[in-house]
Amino acid sequence: MIKTISISDLLNKPTEKVEFVVDRFEEMEEPENIEFPHNHNFYEILWITNGSSKHTIDFKNYEIEADTLFFISPGQLHLFEEWQDINGYCIAFTEDFFLHIFQNKNILFELSYLDNMYENPFIKIKQQDKSKLKAIVDLLLNEKAHETIQALIYVFLKQIQTLFSEKGNSQNSKHQIVIFKQFKNLVDENFTKSLALTEYANQLNVTLHNLNSIVKSVCNKTTSEIINERTILEAKRLLQFSDDNISEISYKLGFEDSSYFARYFKKHTSSSPLDFRKNIF
Amino acid sequence: MIKTISISDLLNKPTEKVEFVVDRFEEMEEPENIEFPHNHNFYEILWITNGSSKHTIDFKNYEIEADTLFFISPGQLHLFEEWQDINGYCIAFTEDFFLHIFQNKNILFELSYLDNMYENPFIKIKQQDKSKLKAIVDLLLNEKAHETIQALIYVFLKQIQTLFSEKGNSQNSKHQIVIFKQFKNLVDENFTKSLALTEYANQLNVTLHNLNSIVKSVCNKTTSEIINERTILEAKRLLQFSDDNISEISYKLGFEDSSYFARYFKKHTSSSPLDFRKNIF
Numbered sequence: 001m002i003k004t005i006s007i008s009d010l011l012n013k014p015t016e017k018v019e020f021v022v023d024r025f026e027e028m029e030e031p032e033n034i035e036f037p038h039n040h041n042f043y044e045i046l047w048i049t050n051g052s053s054k055h056t057i058d059f060k061n062y063e064i065e066a067d068t069l070f071f072i073s074p075g076q077l078h079l080f081e082e083w084q085d086i087n088g089y090c091i092a093f094t095e096d097f098f099l100h101i102f103q104n105k106n107i108l109f110e111l112s113y114l115d116n117m118y119e120n121p122f123i124k125i126k127q128q129d130k131s132k133l134k135a136i137v138d139l140l141l142n143e144k145a146h147e148t149i150q151a152l153i154y155v156f157l158k159q160i161q162t163l164f165s166e167k168g169n170s171q172n173s174k175h176q177i178v179i180f181k182q183f184k185n186l187v188d189e190n191f192t193k194s195l196a197l198t199e200y201a202n203q204l205n206v207t208l209h210n211l212n213s214i215v216k217s218v219c220n221k222t223t224s225e226i227i228n229e230r231t232i233l234e235a236k237r238l239l240q241f242s243d244d245n246i247s248e249i250s251y252k253l254g255f256e257d258s259s260y261f262a263r264y265f266k267k268h269t270s271s272s273p274l275d276f277r278k279n280i281f
Numbered sequence: 282m283i284k285t286i287s288i289s290d291l292l293n294k295p296t297e298k299v300e301f302v303v304d305r306f307e308e309m310e311e312p313e314n315i316e317f318p319h320n321h322n323f324y325e326i327l328w329i330t331n332g333s334s335k336h337t338i339d340f341k342n343y344e345i346e347a348d349t350l351f352f353i354s355p356g357q358l359h360l361f362e363e364w365q366d367i368n369g370y371c372i373a374f375t376e377d378f379f380l381h382i383f384q385n386k387n388i389l390f391e392l393s394y395l396d397n398m399y400e401n402p403f404i405k406i407k408q409q410d411k412s413k414l415k416a417i418v419d420l421l422l423n424e425k426a427h428e429t430i431q432a433l434i435y436v437f438l439k440q441i442q443t444l445f446s447e448k449g450n451s452q453n454s455k456h457q458i459v460i461f462k463q464f465k466n467l468v469d470e471n472f473t474k475s476l477a478l479t480e481y482a483n484q485l486n487v488t489l490h491n492l493n494s495i496v497k498s499v500c501n502k503t504t505s506e507i508i509n510e511r512t513i514l515e516a517k518r519l520l521q522f523s524d525d526n527i528s529e530i531s532y533k534l535g536f537e538d539s540s541y542f543a544r545y546f547k548k549h550t551s552s553s554p555l556d557f558r559k560n561i562f
Contacts, residue, residue, distance in 0.1 A: 101435075103384045132423065135416045139436070142413065148439045151432040154382075155420065158429045 002077065002241050004039040007092050019097035020149060022140045025088050037079040037241075043114060044092040045156075046070040047125075047137070051086035055079065057121060059236055067130070069160060070122040073115045075188070077237060089137050093153060101150045109181045110174040111161050112218075116181070119219075123163055133159060172218050179204060180218040183211060184226065191230045192254035197223055232268050235261075239277045246273050283358065283522050285320040288373050300378035301430060303421045306369050318360040318522075324395060325373040326437075327351040328406075328418070332367035336360065338402060340517055348411070350441060351403045354396045356469070358518060370418050374434060382431045390462045391455040392442050393499075397462070400500075404444055414440060453499050460485060461499040464492065465507065472511045473535035478504055513549045516542075520558045527554050 008018040010031050037056065046053075047069050055062045056079035057072065064070050072078050074095070099105055113119050125133065136156045143149050172180075182204055190200075200223070201208040215223050231253055238249045250261030265273045289299040291312050318337065327334075329349050336343045337360035338353065345351050353359050355376070380386055394400050406414065417437045424430050453461075467481055481504070482489040496504045512534055519530045531542030546554045 101384060101388075102382055104382065107382075132420065135420055139413065139416055145439060145443075148436055151435045151439075154432045155429050155436070158426060158432075162426075 002037060002039055002237065003035055004041050005034055006040075007042050007094065009034055010092060020091075020093040020146075020153075022091050022137070022143075022149070023089070024141075025086055025090060028090065037077045040072055040074050040076065040078060042074060042092050042094045043098070043108070044072040044090065045160075046072075047089040047091075047133070048086055049088040051088075053080070053086050058233055062122060064122055065124075067125045068122050069125060069133075071113055072121065076121075089141075091137075091140065091153065091156070097146070098150055098153055101147050102154070106174075106178050107154070108157075109178045111157055112172065112177050113160065113164050114157075115184070116219075119164075123160065123167070125163070129163055172214075176214045176218055179206060179211070179214050183215065183223075187227055187230050191227055191234070192252065194254060228268060232265065235265055235273065236269075236276065239273055240280050249273070283318060283320055283518065284316055285322050286315055287321075288323050288375065290315055291373065301372075301374040301427075301434075303372050303418070303424075303430070304370070305422075306367055306371060309371065318358050320358060321353055321355050323355060323373050323375045324379070324389070325353040325371065326441075327353075328370040328372075328414070329367055330369040332369075334361070334367050339514055343403060345403055346405075348406045349403050350406060350414075352394055353402065357402075370422075372418075372421065372434065372437070378427070379431055379434055382428050383435070387455075387459050388435070389438075390459050392438055393453065393458050394441065394445050395438075396465070397500075400445075404441065404448070406444070410444060453495075457495045457499055460487060460492070460495050464496065464504075468508055468511050472508055472515070473533065475535060509549060513546065516546055516554065517550075517557065520554055521561050530554070 006018070007021055008014055008016050011018055011021060012029055012032050014033065046064070048064050048066055050066055052063060052065045055064060055070065055072075056077075058077050062070070095108060098108065104110075108114055113121070113123070133156070136152060136159065140149060140152045140156070143152060183200060186200055186203055197211070198208050201211040204211060206214070212223050215221060215226060219226070221229075235249060235253060238244055238252065242249075244252065246262065247258040250258040253261065255261035255264070262273055265271075265276070269276065271279070287299070288302055289295055289297050292299055292302060293310055293313050295314065327345070327350070329345050329347055329351065331347055333344060333346045334351075336345060336351065336353075337358075339358050343351070376389060379389065385391075389395055394402070394404070414437070417433060417440065421430060421433045421437070424433060463485055464481060467484055471481075478492070479489050482492040485492060487495070493504050496502060496507060500507070502510075516530060516534060519525055519533065523530070525533065527543065528539040531539040534542065536542035536545070543554055546552075546557070550557065552560070
């Protein structure tokens, strides 16, 4: 159903192994063989300096204006409209490439704005912060040594975290953010299995009370809400991008019968599964 | 005899633990309680932008002019004259601080120009390379987060390695440079013990033939010459900075009798130990 694209697809070099790219939009060719929507197997940071661009990530629409940084994490369902007439920078890298020189393999996880559907995936850059970010991007554009590029991407990512923190979005500790994202990954793997919440807590080596309060603190939702939202997201993906009928979908999502699934879907989206599917096409 | 100074001494903060400093000379106070010469327990990079400055490192004199990067490694005997009237940047860091975020703990060792008395400890910066180095230093001057500073110092150090490589000084592989520096450290620990060359090779897990060819390739000297030079350096240090008599010095250096030490010293320096001591004062 939904294809996962790699950086080599983005660059029209499907047969090569490409682990990173740093380039100006205006220097890049439009990708020829990318279907929309798609998943990424890499992180992508777009810095739009001129023009605007519409994106849909996991059924949420974003209109990205000039002077905005926009983040796409692996596994997110991405739809990018209007590639033309925008200027700016594209920085894309795989997790493996980026982590190569670093001892702490959690450093991407420690950034609040990546891999986080509960934080807005963009930030408007203030005038006074531009020159610093521009200096880092200029160094990146002129660099060839992989290890130096990894260090510079780190400097860039940490600088962006500072911008989020100044906005007051990220008062959580790195530890909390890492636990939250580990929980989110566990949910990705287990949401169809009706795992008890204590099971999630056990696997993360925290108490359920701890897990609940970390999740609340990071995204102001309950632990159950996260699992429900993940289930609904998958239901929407299957309704929109597969030909499975409702009972096949409810089976795939781990529901015992399709009428219970239909009630569950309606409760969370105010629409029946069939209506949702009809309204898309 | 010779004191080892730390970054806190450099900053007139002897009671604090300071692991790095990035600052402009013109903003720094002159260190009050530093005796010359001294050893560093940290790496220091001086970028002189205006004025000139005289240094003596391990009995070699250097006159450093504007637009020059100058490197001092831990353990080197350093004498810095004429602190006044120079402009530029001082970047100092301990090995522990710098390596913190990195997986590969050999990355300082892999740089040909640090910890290497056989490479000139300075490089003149060409006009076209200045803006890149300046951009990195500006980011460093404005950064507070330790991990970002570590990444930026890495970018700076790697950039400098590129300048050395462009000069054609460093055609050796990282592996060769690491083995060479490990050999140098082993010599530091063992030069008074008359260790056989095969013992050095065994401890480095290379054949003696391999060790000889790596040393030759990195600094165009023989393995024995390196050991002799280290012995002579220590002899000079003791003659200049201790009150030990010749027979005490020859004993400390592992010689069986002081007349053999005197012949050895004369052969390598064209001066007797006593003449060397007299000529200094």
